[in-house]
Amino acid sequence: MEQKETQKPASIKVTGSQSVIKSLIEEGVEIMFGYPGGQIMPIYDALYDFTDKINHVLVRHEQGAAHAAQGYARATGKVGVAMATSGPGATNLITGIADAMLDSTPLVCITGQVGAMLLGTDAFQETDVIGISMPVTKWNVQVTKAEDIAPAIAKAFYIARTGRPGPVLVDITKNAQFAECDFQYKKCEGIRSYIPVPKVDVNKIDQAAKIINEAKKPYILFGQGVILGSAEKEFRAFVEKSGIPAAWTLLGNSSLPTSHPLNVGMLGMHGNYGPNIKCNECDVLIAIGMRFDDRVTGDVKRFAKQAKVIHIEIDPAEIDKNVKTEVAVLGDVKESLPLLTERIKTNNHEAWIGEFKKCMDIEYNQVIKKDIHPEKEGMTMGEVIRRITDKTKGDAILVTDVGQHQMIATRYFKFNKTRSCITSGGLGTMGFGLPASIGAKMGAPDREVILVVGDGGLQMTIQEMGTIFQTGAAVKIVLLNNNFLGMVRQWQQMFFEKRYSSVELINPDFITIAKGYSIEGQKVTSRTNIDNAIDTMLNHNGPYLLEVVVEKEGNVFPMVPAGCSVSEIRLE
Amino acid sequence: MEQEYTITAFSENSIGLLNRVTIIFTRRQVNIESLTVSQSSIPGISKFTIVVKVTQEKVEKVTKQIEKLVEVLKAFYHTNDEIIQQEIALYKVPTEKLMSSNEIENLVRKSGARILEVTPDYTVIEKTGYKAETQELFQKLDAYGVTQFTRSGTVAVTKNPKELLTEYLKELE
Ligand SMILES: Cc1ncc(C[n+]2csc(CCOP(=O)(O)OP(=O)(O)O)c2C)c(N)n1
Numbered sequence A: 001m002e003q004k005e006t007q008k009p010a011s012i013k014v015t016g017s018q019s020v021i022k023s024l025i026e027e028g029v030e031i032m033f034g035y036p037g038g039q040i041m042p043i044y045d046a047l048y049d050f051t052d053k054i055n056h057v058l059v060r061h062e063q064g065a066a067h068a069a070q071g072y073a074r075a076t077g078k079v080g081v082a083m084a085t086s087g088p089g090a091t092n093l094i095t096g097i098a099d100a101m102l103d104s105t106p107l108v109c110i111t112g113q114v115g116a117m118l119l120g121t122d123a124f125q126e127t128d129v130i131g132i133s134m135p136v137t138k139w140n141v142q143v144t145k146a147e148d149i150a151p152a153i154a155k156a157f158y159i160a161r162t163g164r165p166g167p168v169l170v171d172i173t174k175n176a177q178f179a180e181c182d183f184q185y186k187k188c189e190g191i192r193s194y195i196p197v198p199k200v201d202v203n204k205i206d207q208a209a210k211i212i213n214e215a216k217k218p219y220i221l222f223g224q225g226v227i228l229g230s231a232e233k234e235f236r237a238f239v240e241k242s243g244i245p246a247a248w249t250l251l252g253n254s255s256l257p258t259s260h261p262l263n264v265g266m267l268g269m270h271g272n273y274g275p276n277i278k279c280n281e282c283d284v285l286i287a288i289g290m291r292f293d294d295r296v297t298g299d300v301k302r303f304a305k306q307a308k309v310i311h312i313e314i315d316p317a318e319i320d321k322n323v324k325t326e327v328a329v330l331g332d333v334k335e336s337l338p339l340l341t342e343r344i345k346t347n348n349h350e351a352w353i354g355e356f357k358k359c360m361d362i363e364y365n366q367v368i369k370k371d372i373h374p375e376k377e378g379m380t381m382g383e384v385i386r387r388i389t390d391k392t393k394g395d396a397i398l399v400t401d402v403g404q405h406q407m408i409a410t411r412y413f414k415f416n417k418t419r420s421c422i423t424s425g426g427l428g429t430m431g432f433g434l435p436a437s438i439g440a441k442m443g444a445p446d447r448e449v450i451l452v453v454g455d456g457g458l459q460m461t462i463q464e465m466g467t468i469f470q471t472g473a474a475v476k477i478v479l480l481n482n483n484f485l486g487m488v489r490q491w492q493q494m495f496f497e498k499r500y501s502s503v504e505l506i507n508p509d510f511i512t513i514a515k516g517y518s519i520e521g522q523k524v525t526s527r528t529n530i531d532n533a534i535d536t537m538l539n540h541n542g543p544y545l546l547e548v549v550v551e552k553e554g555n556v557f558p559m560v561p562a563g564c565s566v567s568e569i570r571l572e
Numbered sequence B: 001m002e003q004e005y006t007i008t009a010f011s012e013n014s015i016g017l018l019n020r021v022t023i024i025f026t027r028r029q030v031n032i033e034s035l036t037v038s039q040s041s042i043p044g045i046s047k048f049t050i051v052v053k054v055t056q057e058k059v060e061k062v063t064k065q066i067e068k069l070v071e072v073l074k075a076f077y078h079t080n081d082e083i084i085q086q087e088i089a090l091y092k093v094p095t096e097k098l099m100s101s102n103e104i105e106n107l108v109r110k111s112g113a114r115i116l117e118v119t120p121d122y123t124v125i126e127k128t129g130y131k132a133e134t135q136e137l138f139q140k141l142d143a144y145g146v147t148q149f150t151r152s153g154t155v156a157v158t159k160n161p162k163e164l165l166t167e168y169l170k171e172l173e
Helices: A016-026 A038-050 A062-076 A088-102 A129-136 A146-161 A174-178 A202-214 A232-242 A273-280 A333-343 A350-372 A381-391 A404-412 A433-443 A462-471 A486-495 A510-516 A527-539 B017-027 B056-068 B095-100 B103-110 B131-142 B164-172
Strands: A012-015 A031-034 A055-058 A080-084 A107-113 A139-143 A167-173 A180-183 A218-222 A246-248 A263-266 A284-288 A308-313 A327-330 A397-400 A449-454 A476-481 A520-524 A544-549 B003-012 B032-039 B045-054 B072-079 B083-094 B114-118 B122-129 B148-151 B155-158
Touching: A012 A016, A016 A038, A016 A146, A016 A174, A016 A180, A031 A062, A031 A433, A038 A080, A038 A107, A038 A174, A055 A433, A055 A462, A062 A080, A062 A088, A062 A107, A062 A433, A062 A462, A080 A088, A088 A107, A088 A129, A088 A167, A107 A129, A107 A146, A107 A174, A129 A139, A129 A167, A129 B017, A139 A146, A146 A167, A146 A174, A146 A180, A167 A174, A202 A284, A202 A308, A202 A327, A202 A333, A218 A232, A218 A273, A232 A333, A263 A273, A263 A350, A273 A350, A308 A333, A350 A381, A350 A404, A381 A404, A381 A476, A381 A527, A397 A404, A397 A433, A404 A449, A404 A476, A404 A486, A433 A449, A433 A462, A462 A510, A476 A510, A476 A527, A510 A520, A510 A544, A520 A527, A527 A544, B003 B017, B003 B056, B003 B155, B017 B032, B017 B045, B017 B056, B045 B056, B056 B072, B072 B155, B072 B164, B083 B095, B083 B131, B095 B103, B095 B122, B103 B122, B103 B131, B122 B131, B131 B148
Parallel strands: A031 A055, A031 A080, A080 A107, A107 A167, A139 A167, A218 A246, A218 A284, A246 A263, A284 A308, A308 A327, A397 A449, A449 A476, A476 A544, A520 A544
Antiparallel strands: A012 A180, B003 B045, B003 B072, B032 B045, B083 B122, B083 B148, B083 B155, B114 B122
């Protein structure tokens, strides 16, 4: 494949393995997450000479390496790097790769492979990782010659981070790791067959501006595209000049401060009341860097049918995929939004925004008040989250696992800064939280990183406490323990006549487990102790586990039941 | 409404790409009627010709997903009236049947087919045409006992006077 190249620097002789490490250094990699094994030993050997340049974090399971790399990438905007051996090491990465694919997270995964002579012979620890990872990578490649390693890695980084980011995998056979080659690193600057960023068509901007200027009830839905395009400032300028209320998808969360007057809240199955029902009442819907996931649209046949839809998006394949658009503005949001902002009238939509406020009052009275100021005895997830976010003043990074606690945490956590909400959206991967929080903390060591996790999900990757122990990553783990697979239990209660099939967990003593890893912690069972416990956790210098026993059968509302229209959102 | 569409995709010639392309169809439960891959007129660039029976909406989405692949330069879809398409079919019949009368020879001549090879045992007939035509000939020949029948996938060129990919490559430069 043809590749545009920069000028050739002088070359030196290296082994393929050294070429891997040198290439990573050339790409600016400072931290990587991985786990060694037979077919990647030469690369680990080469790494041994570069520990001053690259901090290799030894995880406890390769899934953890992938998730940690994701957490790192999401917190920093850089490409996350994960490394594993062939066979089981490579297959263990797959869940994290699939998660990164759905959530557009830039990852470069490097796997060892059996020698080229053994390919296809069912050799020890040979799996067809190229075949297995094909549907869940943006791109992948197998390298069988030492001299092909550096160009493959250059291409991998370029593809992972450009356009709509995503995970790529480079599989390197053992003979290529051992062989010698000339090393001269050329960063990839383009690939003939790949156009990462479509050109902005100014005609489309004009059309969009006209529709926006004539709109009576315009409404902005924003997604992670704003963050991935580093367009927070441009987005905010657009929102403020247009005066249009804006609601976020799960992954768009934190790109506009929670306290911003035009931030009306969260979309989706457990999003806010107003933001959901207004999708079916607005006259113009401006979707920015989001992909109309079914968790956002509910029944898509009954979603925003009355509205003219403007879709501002980098990926042409997302246009008209789920929701038909009136105007599609392709391109980089950082470029298209200022052009659009220039062309729209300064406006405010007071009466329209007032409708969102009324909805928020209804939601407050029927849902939020009970969640954050409960009068019952059992503690709610909502009150715990609210206390933590108040005490951290909206400056912390929130990492979550998947389940009820995820929805409650993303609903009630407040954010001042972008790249502060790290959660598994598209794949909904339990076990994501703990390793992702380690990656996030290592990427943003100066920030408070709070992991909110359930008792189910924590046990999916609990071994990564070992990684915390070894690295000292000062993650604050908030375990919201309801002794249930809460989200599934909620569905069983609501849609399966309370037939609680395999959702109750008999749990270990989590504090003792943490202690085994020298992670301090405490368990809180009553409201009277919670404030002190949170303060202790936040003041503790180092990782900490705060286990909060919450009511067993709390439910998350509002809820748009699967298959329902967003208008059918339930408040109880 | 479902109808036949021909997708043509131009790509770099790289290992595994066929797999990436077919995954797009399997994931969406789209059955591929025929698929051929060959060198295009431009050196180093392969051309996929894929025939599917789907709705316009589906073919549009699938084509975008193909074009999204890193190694694919460009993908297009066409209705049958926008392209000239042909496929080739081979029929093997026992030579004794051919010799026993001139009926088979007549069929061959009338349908614009030709005889490729005659051995004492078997005769191989070739016909190029639309699928319906190769199918029709099969049915007629089968009255005499076709022992093997095989059909290539569809190949197609567009009626558009401009060469879509060449235009596109120029645009890139
Ligand atoms: C790997 C994986 N397996 C299964 C599920 C299905 N699932 C979604 S939420 C959930 C329950 C999560 O329970 P817990 O971690 O205790 O959190 P809670 O909902 O109680 O807050 C399950 C099983 C999933 N999302 N991921």
